[in-house]
Amino acid sequence: QSVLTQPPSLSAAPGQKVTIFCSGSSSNIGTFYVSWYRQFPGTVPQLLIHENYKRASGIPDRFSASKSATSATLGITGLQTGDEADYYCGTWDDSLSTLVFGGGTKLIVL
Amino acid sequence: EVQLVESGGGLVQPGGSLTLSCVASGFSLSGHWMHWVRQVPGQGLVWVARINIDGSIRTHADPVKGRFSISRDNAKNTLYLQMNSLRVEDTAVYHCVRDCPGSCLDLWGQGLLVTVSA
Numbered sequence: 001q002s003v004l005t006q007p008p009s010l011s012a013a014p015g016q017k018v019t020i021f022c023s024g025s026s027s028n029i030g031t032f033y034v035s036w037y038r039q040f041p042g043t044v045p046q047l048l049i050h051e052n053y054k055r056a057s058g059i060p061d062r063f064s065a066s067k068s069a070t071s072a073t074l075g076i077t078g079l080q081t082g083d084e085a086d087y088y089c090g091t092w093d094d095s096l097s098t099l100v101f102g103g104g105t106k107l108i109v110l
Numbered sequence: 111e112v113q114l115v116e117s118g119g120g121l122v123q124p125g126g127s128l129t130l131s132c133v134a135s136g137f138s139l140s141g142h143w144m145h146w147v148r149q150v151p152g153q154g155l156v157w158v159a160r161i162n163i164d165g166s167i168r169t170h171a172d173p174v175k176g177r178f179s180i181s182r183d184n185a186k187n188t189l190y191l192q193m194n195s196l197r198v199e200d201t202a203v204y205h206c207v208r209d210c211p212g213s214c215l216d217l218w219g220q221g222l223l224v225t226v227s228a
Contacts, residue, residue, distance in 0.1 A: 037155070
């Protein structure tokens with residue numbers, strides 16, 4: 001059971017837009033910056049978004065993110081089959097004194 | 111090339127010990143907090159431990175507290191994870207990861223498989 005809650009999977013058609021939600025609490029998302037990571041099958045996770053909405057180096061503007069209260073969202077527009085991956089949100093949790101992640105969302109583009 | 115290269119993984123029996131090493135190249139480890147994150151194949155990311163720049167602040171996740179110890183040698187540009195009293199449930203791929211501002215993780219090592227099994 002992850003501290004941050006994400007939908008296990010989402011699917012959308014090529015060209016469409018998808019939004020991935022990440023729900024937390026006042027001790028994590030409500031207080032600290034949120035990051036988003038992408039992991040293609042068999043590869044290492046890659047930083048997509050840091051400090052709630054800032055794109056990491058080389059990440060196209062099809063990717064956007066925001067935070068409101070104790071939730072965060074990652075949006076991807078103009079979906080491509082190459083966007084199929086697992087997406088994770090992460091932040092610090094003050095009550096647990098640990099870095100916490102969501103359980104991951106498997107994005108399927110069909 | 112900026113990268114993190116881990117070594118030291120493998121098969122170990124329950125109750126055994128293992129030390130993971132992570133050498134940074136292309137940048138100085140001394141300018142960064144560092145983390146270990148593990149992932150059971152097919153499952154999600156789980157944070158294990160973090161260490162500050164000079165090693166004076168070390169934090170470990172509850173499941174490994176008292177058994178694992180993160181450390182660093184900035185002169186050798188190397189991060190370590192000493193793992194004792196290993197359990198079957200510690201089986202995972204372990205990643206050495208560089209911290210970035212806002213508790214993000216911006217550079218990941220390729221990962222080391224640690225298998226705890228009799």
